Amino acid sequence: MNWFRFLVALLIAVLFSLSPLPAQAHKLNVFCWTGEQQIYGEAFFSGGRKAKNVPVHVQNAESLVALLTIQTDDKGTFQFTLPQQAVEQKLDLLITVETGDGHRGEWLLTADEYLPTASDPIQTAQPPVIKPAKESAAESVDREAVRAIVRQELNRELIPIKQHLAEGREKKAGPRDILGGIGCIMGLAALLAWFQSKKKKKTSTDG
Amino acid sequence: MHISEGILSAPVLISGGVVAAIGTYIGLKKIELEQVMPVALLSSAFFVAGLIHVPLGPGSVHLMLIGLLGVMLGWAAFPAILIALFLQTLFFQFGGFAVLGVNTVTMSVPALCCYYLTRPWMDNPKTRPAAAFIAGFLAILMASLLTSCALALTDTGFTAAAQLIIAANVPVMIIEGCITMFTVGFIAKVQPEILHLKYA
Numbered sequence: 410m411n412w413f414r415f416l417v418a419l420l421i422a423v424l425f426s427l428s429p430l431p432a433q434a435h436k437l438n439v440f441c442w443t444g445e446q447q448i449y450g451e452a453f454f455s456g457g458r459k460a461k462n463v464p465v466h467v468q469n470a471e472s473l474v475a476l477l478t479i480q481t482d483d484k485g486t487f488q489f490t491l492p493q494q495a496v497e498q499k500l501d502l503l504i505t506v507e508t509g510d511g512h513r514g515e516w517l518l519t520a521d522e523y524l525p526t527a528s529d530p531i532q533t534a535q536p537p538v539i540k541p542a543k544e545s546a547a548e549s550v551d552r553e554a555v556r557a558i559v560r561q562e563l564n565r566e567l568i569p570i571k572q573h574l575a576e577g578r579e580k581k582a583g584p585r586d587i588l589g590g591i592g593c594i595m596g597l598a599a600l601l602a603w604f605q606s607k608k609k610k611k612t613s614t615d616g
Numbered sequence: 617m618h619i620s621e622g623i624l625s626a627p628v629l630i631s632g633g634v635v636a637a638i639g640t641y642i643g644l645k646k647i648e649l650e651q652v653m654p655v656a657l658l659s660s661a662f663f664v665a666g667l668i669h670v671p672l673g674p675g676s677v678h679l680m681l682i683g684l685l686g687v688m689l690g691w692a693a694f695p696a697i698l699i700a701l702f703l704q705t706l707f708f709q710f711g712g713f714a715v716l717g718v719n720t721v722t723m724s725v726p727a728l729c730c731y732y733l734t735r736p737w738m739d740n741p742k743t744r745p746a747a748a749f750i751a752g753f754l755a756i757l758m759a760s761l762l763t764s765c766a767l768a769l770t771d772t773g774f775t776a777a778a779q780l781i782i783a784a785n786v787p788v789m790i791i792e793g794c795i796t797m798f799t800v801g802f803i804a805k806v807q808p809e810i811l812h813l814k815y816a
Contacts (some may be wrong), residue, residue, distance in 0.1 A: 436709050437620065458671070510780040511619035511763055582667065586707035591660045593703055598656030605649040 437514035438579055439506050442571035443523045444488075445564045449572070451486045452506040452514060455579070459485025463508045467492070470501035470517055481506070491523060499524060617680060617759055617785070618666075618704070618719055621712025625770045632718030632766070636698060639724055643694035651692060654810050658685050659696035666704050672787035679788065683755035683796045686727030687734060687748060688803070688811060693727040694720065718766050726758035738811065744804060745797050752796030756789040757782065 437460060441450040452460035465487050467476045476492045495502060499520040507513045624632075647655055658681070665679040685693045698720045704710040711719050730751040737747035760781040768774035803810055 505622075507623070508780075510777060510784065511617070511623060511767055513620035513623050515622075580709060582708045587664060587667070590663050590700075590703040590707050594656050594660045594663065594699060597699060598652050598659075601644075601647065602649060602652040605647075605652065609649060 437506060437508060437512040439504060439514035439516040440572070440575035440578070441504055441516045441518050442568065442575050443518075443564075444568055445561055446491055447488055448491060448502075448504075448518065448523060449486070449488045449568065450504060450516065451484075451572075452481050453485050454512075455581070459483075460506060460508055460512075460514075461485055463506055465489075466505045466507070468503045468505065469495075470503040473503070476500075476502070495520075496524065617677075617723065617756075617763055617781070618701075618711035619715050619722070619763060619766060621714055623770060624715060624718060624766060628766055628769045629714055629718060632715070632721050634717070636694070636717040636720035636724070639691070639694035639721070639728075640698050643689075643691040643696075646691045647695070651689075655689055655692050655696050658688060659700045661685075662697060663700040663703055666700075666708065666710060670787050670791060677784050677788050679792065679795070680723065680756065680759070681792065681795065682723050682727045682759060683730050683748075683752035683792055684799055686730040686755055687738065687751045687796065687800060689727070690731045691728060693731070694724045697724045697727065722762040722766060723759050725762060726755040729758060730755045738800075741804070745801060748800035749793040749797040751793075751800075753789045753793035756785050756792055760785050 436455045437452060438455060439450060439452045441448055443449070450465070452463065452465070454460065460481055461483050463481050465479045465481060467478070467489065468474060469476060476495060477489060479487055479489050481487045494500070501520055502518040502523070503515060504518060505513060505515040662681050662685060665681045668679045670677050670679065682693070682697070685696055689696055698716070701711065701716055701719050701723070702713075705713055705716065733754070734747040734751040737743040761778060764774050764778035764781055767777040800811065
């Protein structure tokens, strides 16, 4: 009877602890998204707490050479201008945040993501425009200027969408993970109990 | 308290792995058939407790229940914590597989120390609540210090890391002290043989 009460109490405790779901996890998340020549990012723990005033290292993802170091602000966000070297050499960037107490998060920002012009569909797949024989210089300049303005505006509009997309990549722990974990532990316990009982039986028959 | 992957140096990781393996071996040897279920239940509790975020203090912290595991399981806390940490890494991406050994040591050694330190006062019902509170409190403090040591052995300064971790974990120390006190009191009433008490 006592054993039963103990089990019920523990079961209630476990069910009670499941209530603050989803994802009160304890992991440092780093997310980055791109703007016009700027990289924006944020660092926070899965419980929602921001990683404030902690260093952010921007490295070459291949050689791990540091390119620059900045800090998060009071909202856990950061932004930096793309290093010239990274743009010229089309480097993939590894952005890491360390809180100093053993937590570390990272984000890989590939060159394709921050160099929109390199894979700009407008530029690479230009529709065949039949140009008039004598296009004035002013007209072509205007076209470039309009394109730049549109790109700038689009970038600005897309920043929150990119932020949501980046945050959507966070793997959240759900009831399935929790119950799966508990099931694993119980399975292992059953295995151990089986071995123990076999051993006990063997020693009792030997004796 | 879970140290993330990519922070510690290889010698620290290897040493942690070796100590965790020895502790787990001894712990497994000491588990009797009757103790299998309590070990599994407390391992499950540790596994789930990691998801309970404590929104107090300067850092991002969660419950761990290592004092409770230590008091109730002794050496068996090693395998219980190792399995739970492995599953936390697998399901919640806490810590990392390479740091599993170090994280097991930083949490199991305090559990074991609390077991031996508070054991003499557990038998007496008068001193039991205080002993259980101290076990819960001390386990988190010791785990914070051990985590700081592991970080200091790599490159972070011990004092800086210890200040950060201890300051963040003060609310957890108090909460875990209370949880351990009430849980031990409850188990001593309903199932004293789990605690191997001389008299309840």
